[in-house]
Amino acid sequence: MNANDLLHLVIFIVVLIALAIPLGLYMTAVFDGSSAVVKRIGRPFEHLLYKLSGVDPDAEMSWKQYVFAVLIFNTLGTLAVYGVLRLQQWLPANPQSFGPMTPDAAFNTAVSFVTNTNWQNYSGEQTVSYLSQMIAFTVQNFLSAATGIAVVIAFIRGFVRHTANTIGNFWVDLTRSVLYILMPISFVIALVLVGQGAIQNFKAYVEIPTVQVTTYQVPKTDAQGNPVKDEKGDPVMQDVKADKQTIAMGPVASQEAIKMLGTNGGGFFNANSAHPFENPTPLTNFIQMVAMLVIGAALCIVFGRMVGDTRQGYAVLAAMTIAFALACVGAISAEQAGNPLFTSLHVDQSASALQAGGNMEGKETRFGIADSSIFTVATTSASCGAVNNAHDSLTPMGGFVPLLMMQLGEVVFGGVGSGLYGMLVFALLAVFIAGLMIGRTPEYIGKKIESYDMKMVAIAVLVMPLLVLVGTSIGVLSPLGTAGIANPGTHGFSEILYAFTSATNNNGSAFAGLSVNTPFYNVLLAIAMWFGRFVPVVAVLAIAGSLAAKKRIAPTEGTLPTHGPLFVVLLLGAVLLIGALTFVPALALGPVAEQLSMIAAH
Template identity: 75%
Template sequence: MNANTFTQTAIFLVVLIALAIPLGRYMASVFEGTSAIVRKIGRPIESMLYRIAGVDPEAEMSWKQYALAVLLFNVLGAIVLYAILRLQGLLPLNPQGMSGMTPDAAFNTAISFVANTNWQDYGGESTLGYLAQMLGLTVQNFLSAATGIAVVIALIRGFKRHSAQTIGNFWVDLTRSTLYVLMPLAIVFALVFVSQGAIQNFKAYEDVPTLQATTYQAPKTDAQGNAVKDAKGNPVMQDVKVDKQSLPMGPVASQESIKMLGTNGGGFFNANSAHPFENPTPFSNFMQMLAILIIPAGLCITFGRMVGDGRQGYAVLAAMTIAFAVACVGEISAEQAGNPLFTSLHVDTHASALQAGGNMEGKETRLGIAQSGIFTVVTTAASCGAVANTHDSLTPLGGLIPMLLIQLGEVIFGGVGSGLYGMLAFALLAVFVAGLMIGRTPEYVGKKIEAFDMKMVSIVILLTPLLVLLGTSIAVLTEAGRAGIANPGAHGFSEILYAFSSAANNNGSAFAGLSVNTPFYNTMLAIAMWFGRFGTIVPILAIAGSLAAKKRLAVNAGTLPTHGPLFVVLLLGTLLLVGALTYVPALALGPIVEHLTMIAGH
C-alpha cells in the first residue's frame, strides 16, 4: 500500500468512528425511551401508528412471542412484495411499461429483499417500474433493516435485564428503528446524494443524441418481426444506424440512501453503485461507504451504553475495526499487485504517481483501486452487497478477501443489527472456550453462559456454513447448477461458492459471471437467503430470552475481563478459527487454486 491508499483508509475509519459514537449514544436513548425526541417530538406520531395497527406498546413479549411476530411480519412482507412484482404490469408509475416478473424471479426477489439480502439477478432499469422500486423494494429496505435492529436490541435487553421473562415489544422496536433512526438518516443522505448529482425524478426514460453515430449490420425483419431471407435461405442483412441512447430515469437518490444505511445493497440500476446516476463523484462514494457502516458501528456503542458498561461496546468495535483494517490492506494490496503475467510481458500498469497501478479491470477510473478496494471491503464486511466495481474481475486473492469476509458470518461491522448479534454470538463462544481452558463456567456481561445458550450459539454459527456448502455441492453436482457456469474451472467454482456464500449470509453481491436467473438458482438461493436470515434470528432471540431470565452476576477475581485487549484478541482468534477454517477446503478449490494457477503463468 502506498501513502495515498493508507491515508484514504485511515481517514475513512476516523470519520466512521467519530460519527458512530454519538449515533450509538442516540440510538441507546431511543430504545430506552429516554431521548427527548422520542418523549416530546415523536410520541404523537408513534402513538397514532400504534392505534392504527392495534398495538399495545406497553405489552412486552417473551422471546417466543417476539420471534413469532418477526416471522409473521416478514412472511406477510414477502407475500405483498411478491404480488407487487408479479402484477407490476398493471400498476401505475410504470412509464416504460415493464411487465411482471416470472414466478421464480419474483419469488427470489421477494425473499431477497425481505431477508435484507437484496440479491438481484435482473437489471433494475430494464425490469422494474417506479412503483415496484418504491412501494416494493424501498419499503422492504426500511423494514428489513428495522427488523435487524429490533432483534439486536432484544438481545441487548437479554444482557441488561435479570430474572425477566420478556425482551421487549417487537412492534415498538420496529417502529422506533424506522421512525427515529432510519428515516432521518435516509433523508439526510438522500439530500447529500442529490447534491452530488444522483438523480431523483419520475420522468420517462430520455433519449439523448450520442457524440457520434455507430453503424452495424443486423438481420432484416418484416412487419411481423420475422427474419427476411434470400433465395438460398440466408438472412438478409441491413445497416442499422445508432445515433441516440436511452438514459434511464427514476427516484434513485431516495432508494440509494436507505439501500446503504440499511445494508441492503440492491441497486436501482444493474451497474449498482458503479452507475454515475447512483454514485456520481468520489465524495458520494465516500459517503456511501460511510452510510453502510455507520449504524452497525454505532450499535456497538449502543450495546455498551444499554448494558451499563461502555467498555464492552468499545471492545467489540475494536475487534471489528482491526479486522476491517487488515482486510483493506489485503484487498488493496492484492489489486495493486495486479496480474504478474503483465509484468513478464513488460506491460506498465501504473496509472499515475499518486495511484499505484495494478488490476483496473472492472473498476471506475474516477474511483481508482484504492476507493474501489475500500468499497469492496466495506460492502462485504457489512451485509450490504452494493458494488462500485465488478467483483468478478478482481484478482484471485482480491476476490478471496470479500468472499471470506462474507463467510465469516457478516460480523465485521456486518449488517444493520445482524452484524452485532452475530459478533455477540462469537463473543459467547469465545468466553465459553476460555472457560473450558481454565475449568470455570463462562460468563459474559454478568450472565452465566450455559448449555442451552451454547446450543443456540452453535446453530447461529454453523447454520450458514451448512447452507453455503450444501448449496454449492448441489449446484456443482447437478446439470441445472452447472448450466449457469460460463467460466469452467476454478473460477467457475468460485462463482458458485460466492453466490451461495452471499445468499446464505444475506450479502447480495455476486461474482456475476454465473447465470443465476434460472428456476434452479432462483429457488436454491431463495431458500439459502430465507434460512440464513431467520434460521439465525430465532436462536438469537432464544439466547436473549435465556439471558434475560438469569440473574446478573457480580464481578469477582475469577471473572474473565471482556473489555480489554486480551478479549479483543481472543474474539478475533475465535472468529478466524471457527468462522474461517470451516471454508478452507472449499476456498482451496476456488480462489486459492486460481491464484496458484495465475502465478504459475497459466
C-alpha cells in the first residue's frame, strides 16, 4: 500500500464523517418530529398518507405489535414482487418483450429485494422489464431500507424510554424514513449521476454499428434448430459476422441512487456498478461509496442524540471506522501485492506512472486498485452488495477481507438500520462479558442487562453463523450444490461459503464463478436471506420491548463507561470474538488454503 492509496482512504473517511454528522442531526429531528421539514412542509402530505391507509399516527405499538407489522408488511411485499416478476410478460413498460421469471428464480428474487439483500442470479438487461425494475425492485429498495431504519429507531427507543410498554409506531417510522430521508437524498444523487453520464430513459434497446467487424464460426442448424452434420457426422460450421452491438437502455439513475443509499446493491445491469451507465466516472464512484455508508454512520449520531449522550454514538462510530479502515488497508495491500508467482517470473507488479501494478484482473482501469478495494470493503461492510469489480478475481487474501466483513455480522456501518442495531447487540454482549469479569450486573445506557435480554442477544448473534455454516455444508455435500462450481478446490469452496455468507447477511455480492440460478440454490439461498433478516429483527425488537419496560438507573462508581477508548476496544473485541472465531475453520479451508497454495505454486 503506497502513499497515494492511503490518501484515497483518508479523504474518503473524512468526507464520510463530515457528511454523517449533519445528516445524523437531521435524522434525529425527523424522528422526534422537531424538524422544520416535517412540521412545515411534509406534515400535510404525511397525514394524508396515514388517512388513506387507515393508520393512526398517535397509536403506539408494543414490541410484539411492531414485529407483527414488520413481518406482515414484508410478507405482502414479497408476494407483490413475486407476482410482478411472474406476470411481467403481460404488463406494460416491457419494450424487449421479456417473458416471466421461473417460479424458483422469482421466489429467490422477491425474497432478495424485500430483505434488502438484492442477490441477483440473472442478467438484469436480459431478464427484467422496465416496469419490474421500477415497481418491484426500486420500490422495495426504498421500503426494505426504511424497514431497517424503523427497526433501529424502535430499538433506540428501548434505551430511551423507561417503564413503558410501547416502542413507537412502525408505520410512522417507515413513512418518515422514506418521505424525509431516502427520497430527497436519492433524488439529489440521481440528478448528479445523470449529470455525470448515467442514463435515465424508457427507450427500447438500440443497435449501433461496431467500429470493427468480427467474423466467427458457429454450428449450422436446420429450420427446426437441429445441428447440421456432414457425411462424417461432424457439425457443419458457418461464418457469422458481428457488425452491430445492442446497447441496453432504461431508467437506471433513479434505481442506482436508492440502490446505494439504501444499501440494497441490486444493479440495473449485470455488471452492476462496473457498468459505465450505472457508474460512469471516478466522481460517481466516490459518491456511490459515500452513499453506501453515510446513513449507517449517521445513525450512530442519531443514537447518541436520542439517548441523551452524544459520546455513546461517537464511541460506536469510532469502533466502526477503525474496523473499516483496517479492512481497507488489508484489501488494498493484498491487491497491490498481486500474485507472488509473477514476481518469481521477474514480472514487475509495482505501481508506477506507467502501470497500475498489483492485481488488476477484474477491475476497471478508470477506478484502479485503491478505489476498487475501498469499494469492495464498503459494499461488504455496508450490507450493500453493489460491486465495481469482479470479487471472484480478487487475490485469496483480497477475497478474505470482504468475506470476513460479512461474517462479522455486517456491523461495520452495516446495512441501513441493521448495521447499528447489530452493533448495539454486540455492545450488550460486550458489557455482559465485562460484567462477568468484574462481578457486576451489566448495564448499558442506564439499563440493566438481564437473562432475557442475553437470550435474545444470543439468538440475534448466532442465527447468522448457523445459517451460513449449515447452508455451506449442504452446498458442499450435495451434488446439486457442487454442480455449480466453476473452480474446483479451495476457491470453489470459497464460492459456496461466500454465497451463503452474502445471502444470510443480506449483502448480495458474490464470487460469481458459482452458478446459482438453479432450483437448489434459489430455494436454499432464499431461506437463508429470509431468516437471516427477520430472526435478528424479532430478537432486537424483543430486546427493545424489554429495555423500554425497565427503570432507568443512575450510573455509579462501578458502572462501566461505555463512551471511551476502553469500550471501543472492548466492543471491537466482542465483534471479533464472535464473528471472526466462529468462521476460522471455514476461512482456513477457503481463502487461507488458497493463498498458501498460490504461494506454493500449486
